[in-house]
Amino acid sequence: MSKTLELLKEHPETTKLIQAWYMDKMLESFKDESVPSDFKEMMRATPIDEDKIGKMIDGAPRLLFDFFDENEIIIETVHNGGKWWYSINGASTPNFFSSRKEAEYGSIEEAFQLLNDKIVNSDL
Secondary structure (H helix, E strand, O other), X not given: OOHHXXXXXXXXXXXXXXXXXXXXXXXXXXXXXXXXXXXXXXXXXXXXXXXXXXXXXXHOHHHHHXXXXXXXXXXXXEEEOOEEEEEEOOEEOOOOEOOHHHHHHHHHHHHHHHHHHHHHHHOO
């Protein structure tokens, strides 16, 4: 199992929100009237599975930055002196990364946990 699939399974509440967010983005792209309404309904009824979401996240972790922004978890990646790091809601990580993608992935790992805790503790 990939690291991202583990992340999705470990944080089920965050995963549900991400699935809904990706579904909303996909349905937005179907606003074109040339897409048949029965196809739109079929897509609405079929959730995006964790494998597909995992592959999208693996390929580009920063795709989730807008999602986390909407949930008040603001991620910034920073580069200085040949190293990358990130901050979430203004708090910097003590970890350094050799690439932007590694820093982005590290940030979403932390953001998953933060959002899952937020959901569980507030009964959203």
